[in-house]
Amino acid sequence: MITSICVIVLVASSSALQLNVGVILEGAGHGKENAFRKAIFSANERLQKAQSHGSQQMTLNMTLKYIEIGDSFGAAAATCQLLSEGVVAVFGPDSPTTSAQSQWICQTHQVPYFLAQWNPLEILDDVADEYGDNSAIGLLNYTINLHPTHNEVGDALVDFLHKAEEWPQLSFIYSHDDSLVKYEKLLSQFKGRLIVRRLNTVALTHKYIIKYFMTTSTQNRFVVDIPKADIEEFLKLVKGEEFRGYTGYVEFDSNGRRKNTNITILELSQDGTQEYGYWNEKDRLVVTKNFSTTQAEIYKELTGQVLRVATIEEVPFMMYKGPMEEEKSSNKNHWHGFCIDLLDEISNSLGFNYTIHPVADGNYGVGKMINGKEVWDGIIGELQSQKADLAVAMLTINYERERVIDFTTPFMNLGISIIFKKPEEKKPELFSFLRPLSPAVWGYVLIAYIGVSVALFFVARFSPYEWTNPHPCNIDSPLLKNNFNMLNSLWFTIGSLMQQGEHFS
Numbered sequence: 001m002i003t004s005i006c007v008i009v010l011v012a013s014s015s016a017l018q019l020n021v022g023v024i025l026e027g028a029g030h031g032k033e034n035a036f037r038k039a040i041f042s043a044n045e046r047l048q049k050a051q052s053h054g055s056q057q058m059t060l061n062m063t064l065k066y067i068e069i070g071d072s073f074g075a076a077a078a079t080c081q082l083l084s085e086g087v088v089a090v091f092g093p094d095s096p097t098t099s100a101q102s103q104w105i106c107q108t109h110q111v112p113y114f115l116a117q118w119n120p121l122e123i124l125d126d127v128a129d130e131y132g133d134n135s136a137i138g139l140l141n142y143t144i145n146l147h148p149t150h151n152e153v154g155d156a157l158v159d160f161l162h163k164a165e166e167w168p169q170l171s172f173i174y175s176h177d178d179s180l181v182k183y184e185k186l187l188s189q190f191k192g193r194l195i196v197r198r199l200n201t202v203a204l205t206h207k208y209i210i211k212y213f214m215t216t217s218t219q220n221r222f223v224v225d226i227p228k229a230d231i232e233e234f235l236k237l238v239k240g241e242e243f244r245g246y247t248g249y250v251e252f253d254s255n256g257r258r259k260n261t262n263i264t265i266l267e268l269s270q271d272g273t274q275e276y277g278y279w280n281e282k283d284r285l286v287v288t289k290n291f292s293t294t295q296a297e298i299y300k301e302l303t304g305q306v307l308r309v310a311t312i313e314e315v316p317f318m319m320y321k322g323p324m325e326e327e328k329s330s331n332k333n334h335w336h337g338f339c340i341d342l343l344d345e346i347s348n349s350l351g352f353n354y355t356i357h358p359v360a361d362g363n364y365g366v367g368k369m370i371n372g373k374e375v376w377d378g379i380i381g382e383l384q385s386q387k388a389d390l391a392v393a394m395l396t397i398n399y400e401r402e403r404v405i406d407f408t409t410p411f412m413n414l415g416i417s418i419i420f421k422k423p424e425e426k427k428p429e430l431f432s433f434l435r436p437l438s439p440a441v442w443g444y445v446l447i448a449y450i451g452v453s454v455a456l457f458f459v460a461r462f463s464p465y466e467w468t469n470p471h472p473c474n475i476d477s478p479l480l481k482n483n484f485n486m487l488n489s490l491w492f493t494i495g496s497l498m499q500q501g502e503h504f505s
Contacts, residue, residue, distance in 0.1 A: 154185025
């Protein structure tokens with residue numbers, strides 16, 4: 001593909017003896033350098049065969065510049081240096097920031113610029129076409145992009161998620177603000193629950209992104225848009241040229257953007273990636289997957305297999321009828337019940353055999369944190385440690401268990417409900433205020449009340465501060481009076497208990 005591009009650049013740009021093509025690579029891109037050198041060599045071979053004898057011979061050369069990853073200043077300096085050396089086209093760097101610097105410089109000097117990733121500046125052309133804004137026209141006249149437009153990618157994703165998979169929820173993970181514009185159609189037209197997360201760390205691997213998502217959500221359905229640092233070469237074409245490449249038949253519109261893209265949909269399975277279908281603008285979504293073949297492959301894998309079934313003895317689902325020994329037999333003929341009948345029907349349909357193994361601890365499964373690691377016991381632990389192939393039992397499905405193992409459709413729903421009787425309205429009785437406490441408690445309160453009052457009476461008798469002169473005007477009066485008699489003591493105590501004021505006369 002690079003060879004075809006180089007030949008096109010040669011024919012379309014100049015008829016000079018020496019034509020230089022500039023290439024800017026980020027980091028240690030030796031694999032990409034070898035690919036470009038091979039393309040230049042192949043292009044020169046084609047030129048020699050195409051040129052007639054006696055005509056002026058033309059040779060294609062490559063001028064290579066290395067920059068640091070993400071170094072936009074270095075990208076601008078390398079682009080200017082290439083233009084000063086008289087290159088006829090520039091193959092830009094990978095990252096968006098460095099690529100944007102090289103693109104603007106090439107646009108200013110009217111030098112073709114090639115890239116193979118989505119360009120946010122294409123939105124300006126869309127705005128110009130829709131609203132007639134002439135100020136945005138011509139910003140990408142010298143840019144040739146092999147990447148599908150964001151509208152096509154958005155339509156393909158929307159059709160796939162709605163018509164094929166019917167996703168109820170989607171988590172969108174991105175690392176750059178341009179992704180929100182790139183997937184605008186998906187974000188605006190998705191009908192289910194949408195969760196958007198931004199990853200500020202750009203050096204994330206694919207496995208780390210999946211782990212990050214599984215720990216922050218309960219759904220594993222997501223779309224990820226992050227920079228791909230492992231791309232070894234760019235796909236670049238001249239505006240209007242058509243050819244068949246690694247990504248299918250490639251053609252461009254008048255703006256140099258790829259059109260009529262055929263997007264292949266792959267499904268990840270245990271045997272690797274398999275083709276699910278494809279999407280294009282004309283036919284929309286076309287599903288080519290043969291579901292009957294997939295079902296037949298599952299039957300073939302299970303035929304003749306002996307599966308270890310973990311269970312718990314419980315009437316009437318799983319009951320033992322074999323010989324009474326220290327360890328119960330694993331022979332399925334020594335067991336009966338609803339679960340055995342269910343297993344017999346499934347095994348007859350799929351062609352496998354099975355043995356019964358009751359769990360040693362007799363538990364269904366509870367997760368515990370041991371030394372910072374989650375460990376499950378019972379049936380769940382048997383499945384997690386792969387001591388059992390499947391489990392059939394009266395096992396309740398809950399969120400914690402669904403997080404670590406897969407459940408089939410439940411074979412029984414208990415439908416447990418709680419019924420409340422509507423209370424009857426009755427007129428309150430005279431002593432209904434006594435109902436909150438039992439008679440014994442009320443007796444203790446009464447005893448405490450009388451005891452405190454008697455204690456207060458005697459304390460007031462012994463205290464000299466409670467004896468006062470009833471006639472303050474007669475200072476020499478020998479008569480003293482104590483207000484805390486028995487009746488007043490009872491009154492003071494009941495007033496304190498009821499949090500009311502009390503006054504003695």
